[in-house]
Amino acid sequence: xxxxxxxxxxxxxxxxxxxxxxxxxxxxxxxxxxxxxxxxxxxxxxxxxxxxxxxxxxxxxxxxxxxxxxxxxxxxxxxxxxxxxxxxxxxxxxxxxxxxxxxxxxxxxxxxxxxxxxxxxxxxxxxxxxxxxxxxxxxxxxxxxxxxxxxxxxxxxxxxxxxxxxxxxxxxxxxxxxxxxxxxxxxxxxxxxxxxxxxxxxxxxxxxxxxxxxxxxxxxxxxxxxxxxxxxxxxxxxxxxxxxxxxxxxxxxxxxxxxxxxxxxxxxxxxxxxxxxxxxxxxxxxxxxxxxxxxxxxxxxxxxxxxxxxxxxxxxxxxxxxxxxxxxxxxxxxxxxxxxxxxxxxxxxxxxxxxxxxxxxxxxxxxxx
Ligand SMILES: Nc1nc2c(ncn2[C@@H]2O[C@H](COP(=O)(O)OP(=O)(O)OP(=O)(O)O)[C@@H](O)[C@H]2O)c(=O)[nH]1
Ligand SMILES: [Mg+2]
Numbered sequence: 001x002x003x004x005x006x007x008x009x010x011x012x013x014x015x016x017x018x019x020x021x022x023x024x025x026x027x028x029x030x031x032x033x034x035x036x037x038x039x040x041x042x043x044x045x046x047x048x049x050x051x052x053x054x055x056x057x058x059x060x061x062x063x064x065x066x067x068x069x070x071x072x073x074x075x076x077x078x079x080x081x082x083x084x085x086x087x088x089x090x091x092x093x094x095x096x097x098x099x100x101x102x103x104x105x106x107x108x109x110x111x112x113x114x115x116x117x118x119x120x121x122x123x124x125x126x127x128x129x130x131x132x133x134x135x136x137x138x139x140x141x142x143x144x145x146x147x148x149x150x151x152x153x154x155x156x157x158x159x160x161x162x163x164x165x166x167x168x169x170x171x172x173x174x175x176x177x178x179x180x181x182x183x184x185x186x187x188x189x190x191x192x193x194x195x196x197x198x199x200x201x202x203x204x205x206x207x208x209x210x211x212x213x214x215x216x217x218x219x220x221x222x223x224x225x226x227x228x229x230x231x232x233x234x235x236x237x238x239x240x241x242x243x244x245x246x247x248x249x250x251x252x253x254x255x256x257x258x259x260x261x262x263x264x265x266x267x268x269x270x271x272x273x274x275x276x277x278x279x280x281x282x283x284x285x286x287x288x289x290x291x292x293x294x295x296x297x298x299x300x301x302x303x304x305x306x307x308x309x310x311x312x313x314x315x316x317x318x319x320x321x322x323x324x325x326x327x328x329x330x331x332x333x334x335x336x337x338x339x340x341x342x343x344x345x346x347x348x349x350x351x352x353x354x355x356x357x358x359x360x361x362x363x364x365x366x367x368x369x
Contacts, residue, residue: 127190136173136198151186
């Protein structure tokens with residue numbers, strides 16, 4: 001048999017590149033209004049797609065803020081922590097590699113926050129204020145709940161029954177629709193956090209990125225044809241391991257043909273019809289969900305092409321800079337610059353100030369007293 005060669009490029013399907021919604025815009029302006037009272041930003045990215053789940057819009061609004069980057073869902077990912085180190089060390093950016101449901105990981109985050117608090121020259125009199133931000137469905141609300149249990153509970157091993165979950169979570173994007181009221185995470189020192197809705201980019205740069213975001217659940221299941229998504233997953237898996245081992249439960253040799261794989265999946269699940277046909281959408285969705293939800297330990301994934309290719313720090317910075325330039329030209333970005341200036345600190349000079357602005361000013365003043 002001839003040697004199997006994985007595909008090096010994926011067909012450019014006509015997939016919508018935008019999923020930016022009204023509540024994303026609203027959350028962005030709320031972020032701008034609350035920004036003056038924030039002492040620290042927790043930016044959550046999915047570590048199965050560390051580049052695609054980076055939203056450069058936040059950099060505009062919060063460029064002057066101290067930030068801790070949290071790469072979530074480490075239990076579902078094969079991303080090497082070394083790669084993150086390579087990317088972040090020269091920029092002196094703080095990051096952590098976490099499972100949002102894991103109490104030990106959340107304890108480490110709280111300890112890091114307490115350390116940052118201790119290093120603050122002037123301590124905020126009413127406690128430290130954080131905001132948790134990120135793309136949809138990366139685990140922000142789950143993280144708030146676990147950090148709260150750890151921060152307000154007494155021990156880190158058993159589940160505290162006293163500390164209730166305060167943030168609604170769920171498997172689809174868009175579960176959190178509006179910025180929360182302030183939530184207490186710990187008492188000594190006083191640490192409070194705002195949970196925010198996941199915010200999408202105005203548009204993503206190409207169909208590959210959209211497919212990557214589909215595989216980590218940043219966009220709704222119904223948004224992309226499951227067969228295309230299943231095929232993209234096969235394309236990525238073959239690049240990671242061209243032996244076919246990653247789907248050896250279903251077939252004995254590697255393939256570039258999603259229909260061959262789907263046929264074999266249907267066969268091994270006994271869902272083939274007598275005429276040899278099968279429910280394409282059902283099988284494709286089953287195949288995607290194995291990886292998306294990490295149905296067992298063997299389905300750990302990495303869905304960012306650049307991360308699979310192990311790009312170096314220079315290339316990673318170049319990708320981010322190009323992305324900043326591209327998103328910088330969008331209307332959404334222009335609106336932010338008009339309202340909050342280039343770094344999120346200035347007030348809008350062209351627009352008449354509204355009652356909402358005055359309310360935000362008042363809150364910010366009170367918090368900083
Ligand atoms: N395996 C695993 N699942 C996680 C982790 N973090 C969150 N989840 C799951 O991911 C899904 C989304 O979590 P949420 O906390 O609702 O995500 P979110 O970022 O608040 O989502 P939006 O509010 O829609 O933007 C839920 O089903 C969580 O149980 C993690 O670290 N590992
Ligand atoms: Mg949420």
